Amino acid sequence: MAGAAPTPTPENPANGWGGLFPGSPVIPHGPWSVREGAILFMGMALGRGDELMGALGQILALAPFRHMETPGGRRMSVAMSNCGTTGWISDRRGYRYTDRDPMTGHPWPPLPAIFRELAEAAADQAGFPGFHPDVCLVNGYRPGSGLSLHQDRDERDGSAPIVSVSLGLPATFLFGGIKRRDPVEHFRLHHGDVFVWGGASRYVFHGIARLAPGHHPVTGAQRINLTFRQAL
Ligand code: SIN
Ligand code: FE2
16 A cells, blocks of 8 residues: 555564664654553664664673662672763662762763663653753663562652663563552563653653563673663
């Protein structure tokens, strides 16, 4: 049928990032409004996976993945690092943002331009213009690791959304309510998906179910999540 929009597929995504990069296709995008303030852009970062992973490799060379300790003394199953002017950490003293990597004593590596551009474009398209992330928390999930239900509430200004980019193996995202005991919705996040939550959804409890084994051509046997926040 002439002129009909193509049906989104993993190879031909409903790409909301079209036109931002030279030569990138402009494809009509079909974001999924999960609920008020929470929008999933399926496949938005698809086609940029290798570039994102290249930039990530440089970050991890300076600020390697590590398993942080919870304030209660448990080792988190997800490996973490950060880039930006600040970074999120957890240890016996609690959760907080620090301007230096406690492992190296150096400032966190800077936020690469490709990270910033993607996060700002996604926030803008989700209805949160003027989002300027100062941190990207990098989560590395191996099969068997996950993240229990929590709220992101160590950031100063709750009017800024959270922008989350998924790379590699798929995962089941748990999306609950404002109260811990509220019902929890489950949906899958795939390589290249960008999920933005803010506004009425900013303080929703969320988490990641334990990752199933698998192999992904871009990341190998892991899922990488980039979480952008405006923390300071
Ligand atoms: C997070 O809540 O910090 C990470 C969520 C994810 O890995 O998708
Ligand atoms: Fe979170």
